[in-house]
Amino acid sequence: SEVLLEDLDHVGPATAQKLKDAGFNTVEAIAVASPAELANSAEIGESTAAKIINAARQAADIGGFETGDTVLERRKLVGKLTTGCEEFDEMMGGGIESQSITEMYGEFGCGKTQVAHQLAVNVQLPPEQGGLGGSVVIIDTENTFRPERIEQMVRGLSEKHGIEYDPEEFLKNIHVARAYNSNHQILLVESASELANELKDSEMPVKLLIVDSLTAHFRAEYIGRGTLADRQQKLNKHLHDIQRFGDLFNACVIVTNQVMSKPDAFFGDPTKPIGGHILGHTATFRLYIRKSKGDKRIVKLVDSPNLPDGEAIMSITTEGLGD
Ligand code: ADP
Ligand code: MG
Incomplete structure (x- = not known):
């Protein structure tokens, strides 16, 4: 995706760098992470981590449910x-x-x-x-x-x-x-x-x-x-x-x-x-x-x-x- 980590709400340049250092290089990678995982890696609170994950899910278009035809695609x-x-x-x-x-x-x-x-x-x-x-x-x-x-x-x-x-x-x-x-x-x-x-x-x-x-x-x-x-x-x-x-x-x-x-x-x-x-x-x-x-x-x-x-x-x- 073309969305940068820095574009996500709650992610400043310092947090973006910490996330990258921890291997979370893409919005997709963040979207499928757990709050605890992200909090540990970026030295942020779990509630902030959860917000970042939500933002990433929206940006990456990774929702909860998908229809069968999307899965088929x-x-x-x-x-x-x-x-x-x-x-x-x-x-x-x-x-x-x-x-x-x-x-x-x-x-x-x-x-x-x-x-x-x-x-x-x-x-x-x-x-x-x-x-x-x-x-x-x-x-x-x-x-x-x-x-x-x-x-x-x-x-x-x-x-x-x-x-x-x-x-x-x-x-x-x-x-x-x-x-x-x-x-x-x-x-x-x-x-x-x-x-x-x-x-x-x-x-x-x-x-x-x-x-x-x-x-x-x-x-x-x-x-x-x-x-x-x-x-x-x-x-x-x-x-x-x-x-x-x-x-x-x-x-x-x-x-x-x-x-x-x-x-x-x-x-x-x-x-x-x-x-x-x-x-x-x-x-x-x-x-x-x-x-x-x-x-x-x-x-x-x-x-x-x-x-x-x-x-x-x-x-x-x-x-x-x-x-
Ligand atoms: P595992 O990883 O399951 O422990 P390997 O994949 O190392 O086992 O398998 C080793 C076996 O592979 C050897 O016992 C031999 O039968 C075969 N093998 C390994 N190298 C060669 C080779 N150069 N030519 C033919 N067979 C080989
Ligand atoms: Mg072996």
Whole structure:
């Protein structure tokens, strides 16, 4: 939108700067914030924050209710990102959807990070080739991003499409940040929003956000504590920020979540991904990945707002994801 933060009632230059410093760069971002969030970030009272949010909602035209046809209009903008595996794409109704969070969960080594790497490549392709013509932000919490793997996948794609792609060009559109703990991870979503704002009108706007792994830091930091409430609350806010990113930038969001094969007393049911109910209700698409024979993997769509549950078989080879 063309409305500046400074144009909003109750926002002076100093408050505008504080809001920007806290990552609230646009009227839209403020419109969907909570008063407490805004009050903390801009060092203002909650009642002032509420007034600013109302002003932003009016300016950004973000009301409470929408009619179904308006929702349909926005849904028409939803992009579909190819995985490189036909069965997988079909199961997802054409590919990974933008404006949604897609959670991949499974045991260590099942291929979550591989899928993330492949999507970081594919998103850069033009829509005719199944991409979204955009760049990607990766929040890497386990230090598993490998540029060499991207190069291999780009070469694989060159072979598949009979087009000579330049791996270096692809690497230039992948913005990676290591997250050192859960607080840092949460802050990096704000940095990602700033970057996405900067690139919004560029040739390669950010069309994919990857958080790999979403839960590892939370899990490690909250082990042995008496209550999971804190963790869930933080994770919930984090997911809220991530969802907002997807909505604001019409971007795909991929998060990974490791589950254990062995029963784990602390985390309860081993087949249930950590994050429990909150993650279950926020992640719009949930994919359970498990190993099969050789390079094959079984991807199960466990939960979706509009698609039937299903299963797809994909392969992970040096060239990347395939049928
Ligand atoms: P997760 O993130 O779910 O723990 P990964 O995505 O790291 O698991 O998957 C690791 C697996 O991916 C390896 O065990 C191997 O099967 C496959 N893999 C990784 N790199 C390559 C490669 N260069 N060529 C073929 N397969 C690979
Ligand atoms: Mg991984």
